[in-house]
Amino acid sequence: MTMEQRQDHEQARLWNGVAGAAWVELQATLDALFRPFETRLVAALADGADQTVLDIGCGTGATALALAQCLGAGGQVLGIDISEPMIAHAQARTRHQRTRAPVAFLCADAEHHAFEPGRFDRIVSRFGVMFFADPVAAFGNLRRAARAAAQLHLIAWRHPGENAFMTTAERAAAPLLPASPPRAPDAPGQFAFADRARVRLLLEEAGWRDVAITPLDMECRMPESALEPYFTRLGNLGRLWPSLAPDLRERLIATVRPAFAPFLRDGEVCFTAACWEIAATA
Ligand SMILES: C[S@@+](CC[C@H](N)C(=O)[O-])C[C@H]1O[C@@H](n2cnc3c(N)ncnc32)[C@H](O)[C@@H]1O
Structure with missing residues (x-):
């Protein structure tokens, strides 16, 4: 198996396993949390x-439905x-939500799927493009799959150092867990598009032109x-959670919850998401 095949397999396993189940379970929370990005994609x-329009890594469907x-x-x-x-x-x-334009969903890998050539006028994604094993091929x-001059409009995370909220749980939990290998910056995952220069290069290498990558900070x-369902179900800690003993889970909750204090305000969790807004032309 090549490294790319191993990475593909790992992402498919994750999104059809613990991560996919968590995103389904927390769909309403996540849709509300990331609605500012949905609004941004729709407003364009x-x-x-x-x-x-093609929505890549559409997940549980909120952005595709809003676009439709x-x-x-x-x-x-x-x-x-890729997640069933x-x-x-x-x-x-x-089945419950009528939209002006029809919307369909397909379970397939966007990196390899044989799309009808030249089909799409617009290709968008909210946090769904950072998981490809070979981003240039994808x-x-x-x-x-895009027609000539079609527009690409993507949202991806900037560096973890600019997204303290996203790494709070794993930092706070680290002393209670076995050491995990450091994050490989360009490996498929949430922060794989953190390096703006790399993203520009890989899009240009894939044949996209007029690439524009601008910072986008959203509340x-x-x-x-x-909060507790969020940090016990999602991210690196959420991935480990099903395998942890009940007493360790209790200690982790007691340790991790207070670490989120800087993000609590009047009964809400509030943070700024530091992202890239990526545009290009086919
Ligand atoms: C962080 S979630 C975002 C989901 C959705 N876009 C949203 O904002 O609610 C990333 C999504 O990308 C999907 N994904 C990962 N690799 C993929 C691939 N190669 N092809 C299609 N989807 C993929 C995952 O299954 C997951 O649903």
């Missing part, structure tokens, strides 16, 4: 446009995701009651 669409609600009846949205439970959840939502595949909020 012309209201009522009859465009065909903004397009005209002649438009359409396809959400693609997340796509099943997204499909279930379409963005080459997506470019072939995110959730009720304080959602």
Whole structure:
């Protein structure tokens, strides 16, 4: 097995396992938390446009549904995701939520899927493009799926050092857990697109032009009651959680919860998400 195949396999295992289950379980919390980014992706669409839009790593479907609600009846949205439970959840939502343009969901790997060439007018993603084993191959595949001059509009995380909220749980929990290997900066994962110069290069190498990568800082909020489910189900700590003994879980909650004190305000958890907004043309 090549390193890329191992990484593909690892991401598929994660998103069809503990991470996918957590995103389904916490869907309402996460949708509300990251709604400012959804609003940003939707605002870039012309209201009522009859465009065909691809949402990469669409997860449980919030952004795809919001985009479909903004397009005209002649438009359409396809959400693609590697996670079966997340796509099943997204499909279930379409049965209750009517949208102006039709929306469909596909469980497949966006890096390798044989899209119809030149199909999409617009390709978007909220935090769904940092997990490719070979990003140049993946963005080459997506470019072939885009029609000439189609627009790419992505949101990805900047450096973990600028996103203290996102690393609070693992830092606070570290003294109670076996040492884990340091994060490899460019490896597939939440912060794989932190390096702006690298992202520009890989998009250009994949054939995208007019690449523009600008900082985007967004205020995110959730009720304080959602904090414990958040840090025990998501991220590196959430991944380990199912394998931990009950007494260690209790000690971790007692240690990690107070570490989030700087982010608590009037019954809410508030933090600034430090991201890149990435635009390019096919
Ligand atoms: C952080 S979640 C974001 C989900 C969604 N975009 C949202 O904002 O709610 C990342 C998503 O990317 C998906 N993903 C990871 N690798 C993928 C791939 N190669 N092809 C398609 N989806 C992928 C995961 O299954 C997961 O749903």
